[in-house]
Amino acid sequence: MQSFYSEQQKILQQTAREFSIAELAPKAHEIDEKELFPIDQFKGLANLGLTGLTLDSEFGGSGGEYVDMMVVIEEIASVCGSTSTILITHVSLGSQTISRFGNFDQKTKWLPLLSTGKKIAAFSLSEPQNGSDALGLNTKISKHDTNSYLLNGSKIFTTNGEVADVFVVFCTSDKEAGYKGISALIVDKNTKGLSVIPQHGKLGMRGSSTAEIIFDNCIIPVENRIKDEGDGYSIALQILDSSRIMIAAQCVGLAQGAMNAALDYSKQRRTFNKPISQHQSISFMLADMATELDAARLMTWRAAKRHDEGLTYSKEAAMAKLFSSEVCGRVVDKALQIHGGTGYFKPSIVERMYRDQRVTEIYEGTSEIQRLVISRAILK
Known part of the structure; x- marks a missing residue:
């Protein structure tokens, strides 16, 4: 590679x-x-x-x-x-x-x-009720005066939320207008009326801070609006398209880390007078892990390369994110199986990666949303 x-x-x-x-x-x-x-x-x-x-x-x-x-x-x-x-x-x-x-x-x-x-920086899109329905925003802006907006509502699952200095916030000025009513704002953490409620207790990725963000009559200068009113939905979709490539890369990395741990352990752990890597059941498992991991990396590279060359990449990014996240799940599962009971206990790296992986099939578009993006692209 x-x-x-x-x-x-x-x-x-x-x-x-x-x-x-x-x-x-x-x-x-x-x-x-x-x-x-x-x-x-x-x-x-x-x-x-x-x-x-x-x-x-x-x-x-x-x-x-x-x-x-x-x-x-x-x-x-x-x-x-x-x-x-x-x-x-x-x-x-x-x-x-x-x-x-x-x-x-x-x-x-x-x-x-x-x-x-x-x-x-943080990116505030998800809300308590909308999930994958990005159109279902309830966080609202209204005109405060000619130079500012009033921002009201809340966001959840905001990564970096507890420590962020700058939030990119998606909100609606007209819910009846659907995607045409969505706008994007840059919001400073020191804005009056903004409060942060940390969300602890995650299964994995526990070192990345996650928070609920409350906006209570926050006055936001019009100059902080990104592009025009109504452009927010298009901005969010384009950013998510490109960022999915990085989630795919993250999945490749997690899988590679688990693979490395499994390889090292299988060469050291001995049963029946030989390293377990020499048992066919283990060696075939490692072969499957290596093959899927290589395919995931190639798909991620293709999506990134298409982005860099100015080609369309939405379908390829969704494919890379979908495949890499699910491959990562299979690889870390096999890595833990190879470790046996040792891998089931902390501070085993595969125990942590087993938990970390799970969210990659959920955030920045669930696997189901990726399949939706892909199917729409191929059925045009």
Whole structure:
């Protein structure tokens, strides 16, 4: 697979791998166990320029392609799923929305701080009642005066929500207008009337902070609206399309981490006077894991490459996210099976990855939504 990467991407891969082993691996269990946001590790990613990867270099971003980001996310996720989720949300959701759709003034104000990791971004779309129905928004904006809106409502499952400085918030000005009534706003965490309620107790990805965000008569300047009123739905769909490539990369990374652990354990663990890797039942399991993992990586690379070359990629991104998330589930399941009872207990890395994987079939579009996107594309 590395032959598909440029020399620069191979260097980036090695840099991310070394950082992950040195800075993430020693803390990954504690981050998960105590639900700790890895702020020092986030700062380390910022120091490497990774919090600005793919963002507009004219406004302080590191530039780079989606294949570059794919390489980085895979390496980070192979060691710590929580940290990869934090980085994906900060870059590919929150910051990327401003980078791709913001105007000059918005980019000038926010991107230098986001790209350098001095501020953390979040993406607020999900609400208590809407789930996969992105049109079912109840968070509303109304005109306060000619220069500002009143924002009221709530969001749930906002990744980075507890620590974010900047929220990209999707809301409706006219529920009867459907998608034409949805707009996107940039909201500062210090806005009066904004409150954050942490949501603890997740099964996996426990180090990535998740929160409910309440907006109570928040006054938001019109200048914080991204593009025009009614453009929010299109913005959300385009951002989710591209960010799904990064979730696919995360799944490849999680699966690779579990695969690595299974390979190492199978060579060390002995039964019937030989390593269990020499038992056909185990070796065939590893062969299936390696084959599916390679296919998932290739599908993710194809989606990222199509994005970078300016080709359509919505179907390919959905395919990569669907396949990679479900492959990851099968790989981590087999990895835990190979570990046996040892893998069932903490602090086994496969125990953590088994829990971390599950949400990848839910967030940024459930597997069912991916099948909907794919089926619509092929039935046109």
